[in-house]
Amino acid sequence: MTAGTSDTPCGRGGTAGARNRDAARGVPFARRLGLGSVLLTCDHDNTGSCTVIEATGGVLEDQRGEKRGYWIRTRL
Structure with missing residues (x-):
């Protein structure tokens, strides 16, 4: 499975905090899928x-x- 983000023209200019939150949301999702870590x-x-x-x-x-x-790592 792959997941990705892209920097589209309408998405540019967002704050680093928003990008961090978006990236961090994927970790619990991967954990729920049973993945111990993601690349x-x-x-x-x-x-x-x-x-x-x-x-x-x-x-x-x-x-x-x-x-x-x-x-x-998705698990502590």
């Missing part, structure tokens, strides 16, 4: 996405080409 990816030069993922608890696993992969 989020973003472009290496997308500092906004990197910041949001890290603020949500994402731990950088690696960078492959232009993509960075972060794991977020």
